[in-house]
Amino acid sequence: xxxxxxxxxxxxxxxxxxxxGIGMLLMMVMGMGGIYRGLIxxxxxxxxxxxxxxxxxxxxxxxxxAEVSRVQKNLVxxxxxxxxxxxxxxxxxxxxxxxxxxxxxxxGVAGLSWxxxxxxxxxxxxxxxxxxxxxxxxxxxxxxxxxxxxxRLGNDSYTVVGIALGMISSGGDGLGFFTxxxxxxxxxxxxxxxxxxxxxxxxARASKEDIGHSQPVLLDRALGPSSSxxxxxxxxxxxxxxxxxxxxxxxxxxxxxxxxxDVSVHTSEEERQLMLRxxxxxxxxxxxxxxALLTVISAIIMALILYTLTLEKVHDIALLKLIGAPNRxxxxxxxxxxxxxxxxxxxxxxxxxxxLFVKFPRRVILMNEDLILLAFIVLVISLLxxxxxxxxxxxxxxxxxxSG
Numbered sequence: 118x119x120x121x122x123x124x125x126x127x128x129x130x131x132x133x134x135x136x137x138g139i140g141m142l143l144m145m146v147m148g149m150g151g152i153y154r155g156l157i158x159x160x161x162x163x164x165x166x167x168x169x170x171x172x173x174x175x176x177x178x179x180x181x182x183a184e185v186s187r188v189q190k191n192l193v194x195x196x197x198x199x200x201x202x203x204x205x206x207x208x209x210x211x212x213x214x215x216x217x218x219x220x221x222x223x224x225g226v227a228g229l230s231w232x233x234x235x236x237x238x239x240x241x242x243x244x245x246x247x248x249x250x251x252x253x254x255x256x257x258x259x260x261x262x263x264x265x266x267x268x269r270l271g272n273d274s275y276t277v278v279g280i281a282l283g284m285i286s287s288g289g290d291g292l293g294f295f296t297x298x299x300x301x302x303x304x305x306x307x308x309x310x311x312x313x314x315x316x317x318x319x320x321a322r323a324s325k326e327d328i329g330h331s332q333p334v335l336l337d338r339a340l341g342p343s344s345s346x347x348x349x350x351x352x353x354x355x356x357x358x359x360x361x362x363x364x365x366x367x368x369x370x371x372x373x374x375x376x377x378x379d380v381s382v383h384t385s386e387e388e389r390q391l392m393l394r395x396x397x398x399x400x401x402x403x404x405x406x407x408x409a410l411l412t413v414i415s416a417i418i419m420a421l422i423l424y425t426l427t428l429e430k431v432h433d434i435a436l437l438k439l440i441g442a443p444n445r446x447x448x449x450x451x452x453x454x455x456x457x458x459x460x461x462x463x464x465x466x467x468x469x470x471x472x473l474f475v476k477f478p479r480r481v482i483l484m485n486e487d488l489i490l491l492a493f494i495v496l497v498i499s500l501l502x503x504x505x506x507x508x509x510x511x512x513x514x515x516x517x518x519x520s521g
Contacts, residue, residue: 135422136458140465142415143495147470148477149408150487155480156400160287160392163210163227164385166238169358170367172383173205173374179383179391181210181355182287188380192357193230199373201365206230208356209300212290215270224260224293225286228300228355236279236294244279250296255279259291271306275299287396289479301352412494415462419502423455427506451506459499463492 163182164172172181173188173196180186196205209228214221229236229247236246236255244264247253254275256262267274275295284292295303361370367384374382383391467488474481 136461139415139462142411143462143466144470146408146411147466147491148481149404151481151483152479153401153404154482154484156397159285159480160397161389164388169385170361171359172388173357173380176379176381183391183395186355187353190354196357196359201361201370203360203362205357205359206233207297207354208358209297210355211304223290225290226300226303227292227294228297229294231296240282241279242282251299253278255281255294257281257284257291270303305352416498416502419458420505423503423506448507451503455499455503459495463495
């Protein structure tokens with residue numbers, strides 16, 4: 118006869134409700150860990166997928182993901198001729214927020230170096246990579262865009278030619294992949310009136326200088342597009358990414374480029390660590406604090422329930438002692454109840470979590486090692502929460518069974 122099971126049957130309703138409550142708390146603990154794993158994957162996703170060996174960014178910045186980085190377009194040619202570099206590519210990254218169908222529409226914009234990089238490495242669920250230099254995009258499924266749909270960004274419309282899976286920015290926004298030229302057009306889009314005012318301002322500045330009087334043609338150029346003014350360069354890039362030859366030493370190549378005073382160089386692993394030690398680090402601390410609080414709350418609730426169940430059985434426990442039942446039988450009954458409660462709560466957490474986590478706005482990744490660790494924590498919680506009930510059971514006097 119198992120006393121723990123008979124007692125649980127007697128208090129089945131309370132036990133089930135308690136297990137459900139514990140399960141919901143444990144589900145949140147499980148979800149917190151999964152959200153943190155998702156944050157890590159989202160933060161380093163592009164860094165891992167692009168496959169660059171070196172990231173060349175603006176001097177003294179941690180860009181292009183941790184902060185804004187701006188480098189000149191001709192940096193691509195400079196990096197490409199460094200010994201050991203197999204090829205160098207342009208890279209543009211920024212985030213936009215517009216309005217679509219009356220709702221906010223956020224998207225991470227990644228510019229690929231056409232035609233070297235057409236996005237063949239993207240995990241596509243439908244469609245194809247980019248096949249022309251302008252006006253095409255590959256959109257992550259989270260953006261809610263349909264294959265063949267046209268979306269207007271700035272002065273141009275872009276056709277969705279591919280749907281990617283799981284390509285999320287560190288902020289949790291879906292990514293859109295364009296050619297570098299299109300990504301720059303979206304980033305530096307300027308209203309017509311602002312363009313007119315800028316041209317008028319250029320003309321006014323030039324007209325006040327001697328060169329404006331000695332070379333009137335410059336005044337005409339000042340009123341034209343920026344591309345007609347030699348002093349104004351092409352749009353800036355976010356970074357230049359370099360792939361190295363198999364025989365090249367990354368540290369040697371990095372040391373050569375690091376000697377240039379206008380740029381900073383990071384390896385792929387360094388870029389990952391910059392992201393993880395930045396915004397992800399703060400999220401890690403906050404998630405860790407909430408996880409610890411929920412774990413402690415779960416332990417307290419289990420301890421109180423077990424203590425309450427023990428109080429209700431004071432007469433029964435005293436009777437068991439009176440007829441000679443050893444303390445280990447009573448203690449084992451309480452421990453079994455604690456383990457049953459913990460196991461049932463963990464099972465509820467896992468089953469409900471599998472259904473709910475896929476609906477979360479952020480990616481939730483449950484890893485086997487995290488689930489095993491949580492199971493061990495639940496075991497420890499169950500053991501500790503039974504201490505209060507055991508303490509009360511040990512102090513019960515057998516003579517209380519005779520008091521009625």
